Amino acid sequence: MIDICIIGGGAAGLMLANSLPPSLSVAVLTKEDPFSSNTALAQGGIAASIGPGDHPASHAADTLSAAANHADAERVELLVWEGQALIEAMLSQGLPFDADATGQPSLGQEAAHATRRILHAGGDQTGKKLLQHLLAKTENRVKRLPYSSVLELIMHDGQCTGVSVEDAFGKRSFIQAQHTILATGGIGQLYSQTSNSIAATGDGLSLAFHAGAVLEDLEFVQFHPTVFTINGNSCGLISEAVRGEGALLIDSEGKRIMADVHPLRELAPRDIVARAIEWHWQQKGPVFLDARHLQDFKAKFPSIYRNCLHHHINPEKQPIPVRPGAHFHMGGVQTNEWGETTIPHLYAIGEIASTGVHGANRLASNSLLESLVFAKRLAEKIQTCGFSQKELFFPLIEPTKEFLLPADLQMRMTEQVGILRDGVELKKFTSDFPLLRFDLQHYSGQQIKEIHRYTASSLIAQAALFRTESRGAHYRIDAPPVSEDWTGKTVQLSVNGVTIGTRKLQHKETVS
Ligand SMILES: Cc1cc2nc3c(=O)[nH]c(=O)nc-3n(C[C@H](O)[C@H](O)[C@H](O)COP(=O)(O)OP(=O)(O)OC[C@H]3O[C@@H](n4cnc5c(N)ncnc54)[C@H](O)[C@@H]3O)c2cc1C
Incomplete structure (x- = not known):
């Protein structure tokens, strides 16, 4: 021990x-x-x-x-x-x-x-x-x-x-x-578009859920506005600091896409910038981050510079193609x-x-x-807690059960539980991929890893369906921007005996 x-x-x-x-x-x-x-x-x-x-x-x-x-x-x-x-x-x-x-x-x-x-x-x-x-x-x-x-x-x-x-x-x-x-x-790899490392598959959520711990605020997934994207593939992150230094978000004709969206333009809150870029991609076409006019790009952002060159984009000479991706939970x-x-x-x-x-x-x-x-x-x-547990014996059990990870899970997360959410689509997702508690010890190691992916995805979708308002990074096309009904309330969602609801707010301010 x-x-x-x-x-x-x-x-x-x-x-x-x-x-x-x-x-x-x-x-x-x-x-x-x-x-x-x-x-x-x-x-x-x-x-x-x-x-x-x-x-x-x-x-x-x-x-x-x-x-x-x-x-x-x-x-x-x-x-x-x-x-x-x-x-x-x-x-x-x-x-x-x-x-x-x-x-x-x-x-x-x-x-x-x-x-x-x-x-x-x-x-x-x-x-x-x-x-x-x-x-x-x-x-x-x-x-x-x-x-x-x-x-x-x-x-x-x-x-x-x-x-x-x-x-x-x-x-x-x-x-x-x-x-x-x-x-x-984090959980970014549950989505097909992400800035996250390969290790970020939400295992902790599923481990805690299966042990019976209380989870909360799972619907709040932050999408980073500027994931470097080539042919639909995420190729790394272009840090917000690049916009902080003055880089501009433009469309394929060079027009600034944030001009009429928010007074802070490129430096508006992250969720607003991300939604504007995603909307532009879906309705009009690709979006680029133009950093050509920045002084010392190479010295200030050496690893971004190297990564862009690696993918045949020179950020000092060409706008960088960007699209939002799952970034932080x-x-x-x-x-x-x-x-x-x-x-x-x-x-x-x-x-x-x-x-x-x-x-x-x-x-x-x-x-x-x-x-x-x-x-x-x-x-x-x-250091103030007890150290009192006794040695226990745990028998290893031969795996006898089967689990098959749905092939389209990651894509469905992006499309139905992504940056722009809708109640009907969330319902489809949660009915196709219901939240289940598995008896983990009866599955093989590989299958348990896939169960963790499945469970973490399903948990986030359940929470997103439950919150019938839009707040912060959780944006519901079918629900009003921010609802007073949800402000300052303790709301609990329990599934299979585990609470995955939301935290009681400590303060209540005027919602703007
Ligand atoms: C591209 C990018 C840029 C970012 N930039 C910033 C920034 O500038 N500033 C900022 O504050 N935040 C930033 N963030 C967010 C920040 O990096 C993370 O929130 C933070 O590093 C999380 O640290 P962590 O220790 O919780 O998790 P991580 O650093 O992700 O470490 C998780 C660890 O858990 C291990 N693990 C996972 N599952 C298992 C398992 N089943 N068994 C064993 N091990 C497991 C992994 O192997 C890994 O070692 C960024 C995130 C990304 C993706």
């Missing part, structure tokens, strides 16, 4: 591992290699109010405003105040952020932030640099288990007692742990302010957790901050 089993080695999992005392035995499991995560792909940076004239209150106001009246204001306070202190501490501990000529962190601007407050590293390689930094710090302190897919959470007497795992050779085993942490990241496994879920000894941090800080729409660059802040909080909490 080990003390701590962390499922996921992105910013959240590694920050937790790094913040625990060396006296604890810790394992970090990753599905693929250590760099297969959304963290490794993060480009823009980390938001923190450390610049001159900036203040956590301003960061909180921007976060709440983006969240479309659905964030938990107290958790947002934790995020921005503790985030500011944490980033300052990490800077003094050598986290390699880019600096300006005076040696101060160079701060970027992103949409819906009142001021420049985005710290970045290696230009647009913030996530990779952060990951390298955290990997180096945890080098000799934790047991890393790459290519180890968690198939199931092991429950005993209503508590989580560890995980069942399959290694790269298909061998299954159990890891018993005093405390188990879901740090499994605001909802997830419900946690309190310490990362505890509704199941004893099971915790959730990072993108898989629903901490309430993002509400219905995430403010750009707040997710790495959330991963770091709540991982640090959980490390403090775990």
Whole structure:
């Protein structure tokens, strides 16, 4: 038995591992290699109010405003105040952020932030640099288990007692742990159009659902406006920071598509920009991001530049073809302010957790901050929790049941549970792919992985059908923009005995 089993080695999992005392035995499991995560792909940076004239209150106001009246204001306070202190501490501990000529962190601007407050590293390689930094710090302190897919959470007497795992050779085993942490990241790969890493298949949602944990806010999926798209294929992300520097969204005739849509144009809230681009694609044709007039594109965005050249587009000479793609999941496994879920000894941090800080729409660059802040909080909490579970014996069961993943699931998610949703289409999806609870131990490892994809997709669709209004990133063509009926309410949707409903709002403001 080990003390701590962390499922996921992105910013959240590694920050937790790094913040625990060396006296604890810790394992970090990753599905693929250590760099297969959304963290490794993060480009823009980390938001923190450390610049001159900036203040956590301003960061909180921007976060709440983006969240479309659905964030938990107290958790947002934790995020921005503790985030500011944490980033300052990490800077003094050598986290390699880019600096300006005076040696101060160079701060970027992103949409819906009142001021420049985005710290970045290696230009647009913030996530990779952060990951390298955290990997180096945890080098000799934790047991890393790459290519180890968690198939199931092991429950005993209503508590989580560890995980069942399959290694790269298909061998299954159990890891018993005093405390188990879901740090499994996002869900983008459930959609055919996405910015996410191959590991982002929503496993954490399905693992938690099958264990009986409460989930919430699952309908809130953020679609990034500018996924680099060639012949219908997602080829990586063009960070919002590129628009922050002045790049323009144009149609094939060079006309600006945001001109009549929002006063902030390219820097309007992410969901508005994404819907405008998608609408344009569906009604009129392709959309491009024109960065030809920007100074020093290559130096400011080296990995985007390299990726564009790799796909035969030179962003200094040609507009970049872009289309929205699934990018970030605001909802997830419900946690309190310490990362505890509704199941004893099971915790959730990072993108898989629903901490309430993002509400219905995430403010750009707040997710790495959330991963770091709540991982640090959980490390403090775990040290006050009991370490009392006994060794148990779990028999391995031969798989006898069959599951076939529907071939069109990913495409149907994009078309029916995507950026522009409609009640009739959502009903079709949920009746074709009903939410089921599987007896996981009776299936093969490969089939369980497919069951996780299926379950996570079905969970999101159920929640999207349930919310008969449009709010933040959840846009229903058939439902009014924002409904007062849904504001300030605790609404619970239970399916097969598991709550997948929505968080009680802590504050009620006038909806605009
Ligand atoms: C292209 C892109 C750009 C982004 N840019 C920014 C940005 O600039 N600023 C910002 O704040 N946010 C950004 N984000 C969002 C941010 O990167 C993520 O929300 C954040 O990194 C999530 O961290 P995490 O640790 O929760 O998950 P991840 O970093 O995705 O890590 C998840 C881990 O879980 C593991 N895992 C999953 N399932 C299993 C399983 N069944 N068994 C074992 N292991 C499993 C994976 O292998 C992986 O190691 C971006 C996201 C993308 C995709």
